[in-house]
Amino acid sequence: LPSRQAPPPASSMGCAQSSSGQARRKSRQLDRERYGYAVDSDEEDLPKKPKSQQPLQLQKPEKQQKQSLANQQPEPEADQQLHPGRTRRVQIDSAIRVKYNVSSILHRTEHSNSLVLKAVHRDTHEPFALKLVPAARASRFRTELSAIRRARHPNIVRCVTHIETPRFLCLVLELATGDRLSQRLNERGRLPELQAAVYSAQLLDGLAHLHSFGCAHRNIRTENLLFYHVGPDSRLLIIDFACALLPDSPDSEALAPPGSSASETPEGVDGRPCGQPADIWAVGMVTVAMLTGRKSAPVRPGQPPLLPQSLSEPARQFLAACLRPDPADRPAAAEARRCAWLTAASAVTAPTAASQRSASSSSEARRAASQSGSSSRCSSSRLGDSQLSETGTELRSNSDSTCS
Template identity: 30%
Template sequence: MGCGSSKVLPEPPKNCCVDFVKAVVKGNKKQKLFEEESLKPPGKKNYFWGVYCSSDAQEPTPPAAQPPKQKHKQGDQEVTKQNKVAKYRAKFDPRVTARYNIKALIGRGSFSRVVRVEHRATKQPFAIKIIETKAKEGREVCESELNVLRRVSHRNIIQLMEVFESHERVYMVMELATGGELFDRIIAKGSFTERDATRVLQMVLDSIKYLHSLGITHRDLKPENLLYYHPGVDSKILVTDFGLASSGNKAGDWLMRTTCGTPEYIAPEILLRKPYTNAVDAWALGVITYIMLSGSMPFEEENRTRLYRMILKGRYSFAGEPWPNVSNLAKDFITRLLTIDPNDRMTASQALKHPWIVTMAASSSMKNLHRSISQNLMRRASSRCHSSKSGHSSGSNKSRRNWEKDLLERNLKYQPHHELQ
C-alpha cells in the first residue's frame, strides 16, 4: 500500500459514522478484480491465519459432463458482466471516482466493503473502506474510529489519508498493506527465530506505546490486525483496525468499562467486568507473543465458559514443542505480560526495555522454530475446520455462527476475521 507522506484530512463531520463490522485493509496475491468478485456466488468459508477451509464444499462437475460453451452465450455473459460493473461503479460517490480508479474488491462485511483503488494523478495504490451509515452499530463506533485515525501519525500504524462523506455512506481512504498478515509471512518465510520475533515486537510495542501516550487503547490487538506494509523482507509492520479503540485522557488514568474484544485475547479484568486501563493491550501482546513463538494459543477451548475460566486463572503452560528450544528470557517476557493483576503487568514502555527485546534475543538460541510453529498453526486450523463441519451435522459442537451469537449475548463485540460473508 503505497502512500504519500502527507495526509489530506477534512474537518471532522458532525455526524461521522463508521461500520461496526470492521474490515481489514490489506491486499495479497489472491485479490480478484471487483468485476469478478461481484459476480462470484457467496460461499461459506472458515478462515484461520491464512488457511481457508470450506465448510460446504461441493465436488466440481467433471469437464466431460459440462455442456460445450457457445460463443453467443459467452458474448451475452460478457455484456451482462460489463453492465454489472457499470452499475457497481455508478454506486460510488462521483467525488471518489473523480480522484480514484476502482480496481478490486478486497473484502465485504455486514455494513462495509473495502476496495483497492489507484489515485488517478499519482498512480499510487490505496484502500477505501466504504461504510453504510444507516446502521445503528456503525454510528456507535464512528466517533472512536475516525477520531483515532485522525489523531495518529506513526510509521507502524495504518494511516487515514482522506474521508468523503455522503448522505448514506462514508468513504475512508487508507494506506494499503500488500505484505499480508503476520502469520502468513511466518509460514511462507521458511525460517523464524526469536530474533525475528523481537524485530516484530519492537515495531508493535513502539506503536502501542505511542497510542497509550495519546490516551488511546486499541482493545482488539491480534495477529489478524498486524499487517506487513509490502512483501519485501525489510517491510515494516502496520497496526490496523481501530473499530473498538477507545480515546481517553493521557497519563494512563482513563478507565474503560465496555466489554469488547476477541475472546482468546481478552484480559481477565474485562471478563470480570471491572473498570480497566490500557493494560488490556499489554495482555493481548502477551498472547500474540506466545502464538508467535509456538504457533499455538495460550488459552484455547471450544467451550467459552471453560476458556474464560482459563483466562481468569491465567492457566497456560510452556509444554510441548517448540518450548524446550525457547529461551527463558522469552518465557519471562510472556509471563510478565500475561499477569492477572493489571497493576503488575508490564506496560508497553517497560516491555520495550525488557532484556529480551533490548538485546534482540542475543543470548537466546538461534534455533529455527519455523517447523514447529507451522505444524501447530496447521494443526489448529485443521481442528477448527473439523469442529466447524461437525457442528453442522450434530448438536455436540456449536457452529461458528452460534458461537458469535453467544458472544453477542455476552456483550462481546467479536469481529469475524476479514468479515467476508
C-alpha cells in the same frame, strides 16, 4: 413331456431390453415430475401425494434464470449496509468514484461490517486503500477516525483523509502490499525467536505511541497486524481501530467489544472495563502465536496459555510479565519495550553504517553492540534484570538452531 419353447432370437431380445429400459426411464421421469424424486417400485407402492401439496414447479432453464434475475430490481435496503456474505457488486457513491478508481476488494471485516477496497487516485495515480463503513456505525467511526488521525508512527497505518456520504463513511489509508501476520503464520508456521522478538518490539513501539495520548487499541491480534511490503525486512503495521478507546469516550464503551482481543483478557471475561493493559495482554498472546505458529487456546481468567519448553529465559520473563492476570501488574508499553529480550533483539538487527559496507564489518558491529550492551541492565523492575550480552547470545543460538 411338455414341449420346449425355442428361445427368442437375439434381435428381439435386444428390442425388448431397449424398450423396457426406455419405459423405466420414462417412469422415473414421471415420478420426478409428480413427487420430486424417482421410485423404482410399482405404481401401488408409490407414496400418496398430499392434497395440500402444490404441484411441483419444474426448474427453469439456465438462460431463463439469468434473464429473470437480470429483470429483478435490487432490494431498497440492500445498498444501505455492506453484507459480507453476499457476492453482489457493491454500489460505490459518486463522491468516492469521482476521486478514486476502485479496482478490487482487499478484505472484509465481519465484526465491524466494513469493507476494504484497493483504489487509485484519478489525478495523482497514487494507490490507496479505502475502508468503507456503513453510515449506521457513525459513532464508532468518529472514534476510529479520531484515533487514527492522531497517530503518526511508522508502525501504525497512516490515514490520508476521509469522505462522508449518505450511505458510507470512507477512510482513505495508505496501501500496504504485504500479507497479514495471521496469513504468514498459516503459510510458514512458527517464527524464529529472534524474528518474533523484532516484531514484538515493533508492535510495542506503535502501542507506546498510541498510549502516549490516551488511546487503547483493544483489538490487537494477528489478523490486525499487516506487513508494509512482501519483503523479509518489512515493518509491521497496526490496523483496524474499530474497537479503539479514547479518553473522551463515553463510559458505555469502556467494556470490551464482543469478538475483540480485549474480550479474551481476564478482565474482559469478568465484564470489567478494558483499557491499555488489555493491549499488553494481547501483545503476549500475539508473541505466543508467533513462537508456536498457531493461535493459543481460549483464555480463562487467571490462566495464561502454556509456553513452549524451547523458549529462552528472557522470553519467558517477557511473556510472564505481559500475561499477568491482574491488569495493574502488567507493565506499560514503553516499559515492556525496554525489557532485555527485545532490547537485545533490536541491538542485533539494528542497521548500522558498518553493516551496510561489508559482511565482515557487519559481524564486528554486531559483536561490538552485544559487548557494549553487556554492561547495561533492564531498568524495569516488573520484567526482571538480565544482562543484554547473555540475552543476545541466547537469541543468536536459538535463531541458528531454529533455522537449521
